[in-house]
Amino acid sequence: MKKVYDSAADALEGVLSDGMLIAAGGFGLCGIPELLLQAIKESGAKNLTFASNNAGVDDFGIGILLQTRQVKKMISSYVGENAEFMRQYLSGELELEFTPQGTLAERMRAGGCGIPGFYTKTGVGTQIAEGKEVKNFDGQDYILERGIVADLSIVKAWKADDTGNLVFRKTARNFNPPAAMCGKICIAEVEEIVPRGELDGDAIHLPGIYVHRIIKGTHEKRIEQRTTRKREDA
Amino acid sequence: MAWDRNQMAARAAQELEDGMYVNLGIGIPTLVANYVGDKDITLQSENGMLGMGPFPIEGDEDPDLINAGKQTITELNRTAYFDSATSFGMIRGGKIAAAILGAMEVAQNGDLANWMIPGKLVKGMGGAMDLVAGVGRVIVVMDHTSKHGDSKLLKECTLPLTGKAVVDRIITNLGVLDVVEGGLRIVECADGVSEEELRAATEATIV
Numbered sequence: 394m395k396k397v398y399d400s401a402a403d404a405l406e407g408v409l410s411d412g413m414l415i416a417a418g419g420f421g422l423c424g425i426p427e428l429l430l431q432a433i434k435e436s437g438a439k440n441l442t443f444a445s446n447n448a449g450v451d452d453f454g455i456g457i458l459l460q461t462r463q464v465k466k467m468i469s470s471y472v473g474e475n476a477e478f479m480r481q482y483l484s485g486e487l488e489l490e491f492t493p494q495g496t497l498a499e500r501m502r503a504g505g506c507g508i509p510g511f512y513t514k515t516g517v518g519t520q521i522a523e524g525k526e527v528k529n530f531d532g533q534d535y536i537l538e539r540g541i542v543a544d545l546s547i548v549k550a551w552k553a554d555d556t557g558n559l560v561f562r563k564t565a566r567n568f569n570p571p572a573a574m575c576g577k578i579c580i581a582e583v584e585e586i587v588p589r590g591e592l593d594g595d596a597i598h599l600p601g602i603y604v605h606r607i608i609k610g611t612h613e614k615r616i617e618q619r620t621t622r623k624r625e626d627a
Numbered sequence: 628m629a630w631d632r633n634q635m636a637a638r639a640a641q642e643l644e645d646g647m648y649v650n651l652g653i654g655i656p657t658l659v660a661n662y663v664g665d666k667d668i669t670l671q672s673e674n675g676m677l678g679m680g681p682f683p684i685e686g687d688e689d690p691d692l693i694n695a696g697k698q699t700i701t702e703l704n705r706t707a708y709f710d711s712a713t714s715f716g717m718i719r720g721g722k723i724a725a726a727i728l729g730a731m732e733v734a735q736n737g738d739l740a741n742w743m744i745p746g747k748l749v750k751g752m753g754g755a756m757d758l759v760a761g762v763g764r765v766i767v768v769m770d771h772t773s774k775h776g777d778s779k780l781l782k783e784c785t786l787p788l789t790g791k792a793v794v795d796r797i798i799t800n801l802g803v804l805d806v807v808e809g810g811l812r813i814v815e816c817a818d819g820v821s822e823e824e825l826r827a828a829t830e831a832t833i834v
Contacts, residue, residue, distance in 0.1 A: 420674040420711070421697040423690060446711070473750030474697075482749055489749075494673065495715025495757030502712040515719060515760045518738075518791030521752075551691075563708055565691040567675050570710040598710075614690035620698040621685040 401432035404580045404606040416543035417445040418569030422617045425454045426547040428582045428610040442466040448478045470494035504540035505574025546576025553583040554592050557601030570599045580606040628819025629800040637662040652728035653696045655768045673754040675714045678706035719761040726762040730769045732784045735831035737794040737806040740786035759790035771799035778830035801825045810834040
């Protein structure tokens with residue numbers, strides 16, 4: 394079975410449609426599927442819901458789809474870096490489901506693992522708990538959260554082999570594995586595709602069973618906050 | 628006289644013990660790392676890293692290596708990376724000994740508000756709700772009063788909560804207080820601050 398596609402647009406062919414729920418990997422601008430987001434923008438698909446920890450910045454990441462009004466709803470934990478997001482949300486044009494970061498990661502992981510819901514103490518007694526079932530285990534309250542099964546997952550990895558086994562690099566792993574797991578179809582964009590046998594089977598971060606299509610591309614990998622120290626301080 | 632930001636961070640660092648795995652929030656809590664001295668502390672960054680190092684030397688920034696505040700950082704020889712679900716598994720599972728966080732308001736029963744001002748600022752809770760619900764000990768570091776001089780240590784929070792009855796200790800520019808049965812207990816006053824001044828600046832019940 395062929396998993397390697399020529400471009401992001403090719404990989405999206407036949408699997409992207411209006412109104413979809415898309416799970417996207419990345420944290421801030423780190424490890425985001427920037428090429429697939431650009432291709433989704435160019436496709437013109439609209440009324441999309443994104444399960445993604447953040448919403449990018451105005452001109453990069455999911456932010457580029459907010460500019461073109463292709464996003465109907467975000468399921469996120471933190472959207473503080475995006476002025477256009479704020480404007481659309483405060484004016485009621487954009488729906489937002491705030492989900493605590495760990496709950497969002499677990500909702501993706503659970504959805505991918507066949508677990509439709511789970512109990513967590515995160516958010517008990519807060520706005521997040523409103524309307525959710527509360528259950529007491531061993532004297533402590535927990536709330537019921539639902540697993541997420543996405544129509545499509547888009548993720549970014551460092552390396553893949555042609556069977557879809559993925560290796561991530563440093564903190565660019567973040568939400569990519571759980572986002573990949575929860576999709577009915579998962580497309581991964583990577584920096585390098587190697588022939589099968591070249592990746593160490595003991596060092597695969599995400600097995601290829603979760604990955605259906607792969608593209609290789611050149612990534613901008615923008616830095617959101619460049620913080621450094623002077624050489625003489627080191 | 629009262630503590631400045633660095634003195635508050637230095638005081639917070641005294642809460643950390645050798646061998647602890649710790650999560651530091653954004654702002655003053657980040658400065659705590661400068662004051663741990665010889666203690667063997669492992670910093671967790673909830674975007675998927677244990678063993679967080681200092682900022683990189685100019686020119687060595689790596690876009691694949693950031694902390695939870697999206698800042699470029701470095702790794703150490705002990706660093707381990709993992710995905711976000713695993714990261715919050717260790718947070719929710721109580722494996723992280725302590726979190727040091729900023730706050731907008733703390734109530735005398737330990738309620739914490741630090742994520743939202745209704746109608747004004749919509750940023751999100753990020754990982755704060757998971758951290759305060761899951762870690763062993765929650766230490767808040769914040770100014771004792773708002774810019775307008777109002778106490779941020781309250782009988783009840785007015786802002787939407789991040790967690791209910793989750794705070795263990797509060798370190799402010801005026802002193803250190805613990806959340807105990809019936810209210811807050813003064814642990815110590817900052818340099819040059821009297822107990823009377825600390826009480827006068829506190830709306831919460833002091834027991």
